[in-house]
Amino acid sequence: MTKPNESPGTDLPRGIGAPATRAFTAAGYTTLEQFAGVPRTELLALHGVGPKALRVIQESLEERGLSLG
Numbered sequence: 001m002t003k004p005n006e007s008p009g010t011d012l013p014r015g016i017g018a019p020a021t022r023a024f025t026a027a028g029y030t031t032l033e034q035f036a037g038v039p040r041t042e043l044l045a046l047h048g049v050g051p052k053a054l055r056v057i058q059e060s061l062e063e064r065g066l067s068l069g
Contacts, residue, residue, distance in 0.1 A: 015056040019048030032040040032057070043068070 010030045012021055023046040029035060035043070035057050041051055043057075058068050 012023045012045065013056050016053040020050070020053035022049035023038075024053075032060055032064065035061060035068060037069045039069040 010021070011032050012024060012030070013032070016024070023033060024030075024043075027046055031057075040054055043054060054068065061067055
């Protein structure tokens with residue numbers, strides 16, 4: 001079952017927004033852990049991804065002891 005803060009079919013936080021969610025899943029990112037160590041510039045290059053999405057991803061990673069690259 002999907003938790004209230006997750007997007008359906010992924011464990012990505014809902015707060016990143018639909019365009020960013022679509023961009024991430026199209027690029028193959030379906031789990032939060034897949035973002036660990038990925039450079040911010042690489043993620044910002046995806047159409048639909050902005051600073052807010054990266055902030056939400058970073059905060060969610062930090063809750064698990066991980067970080068973007």
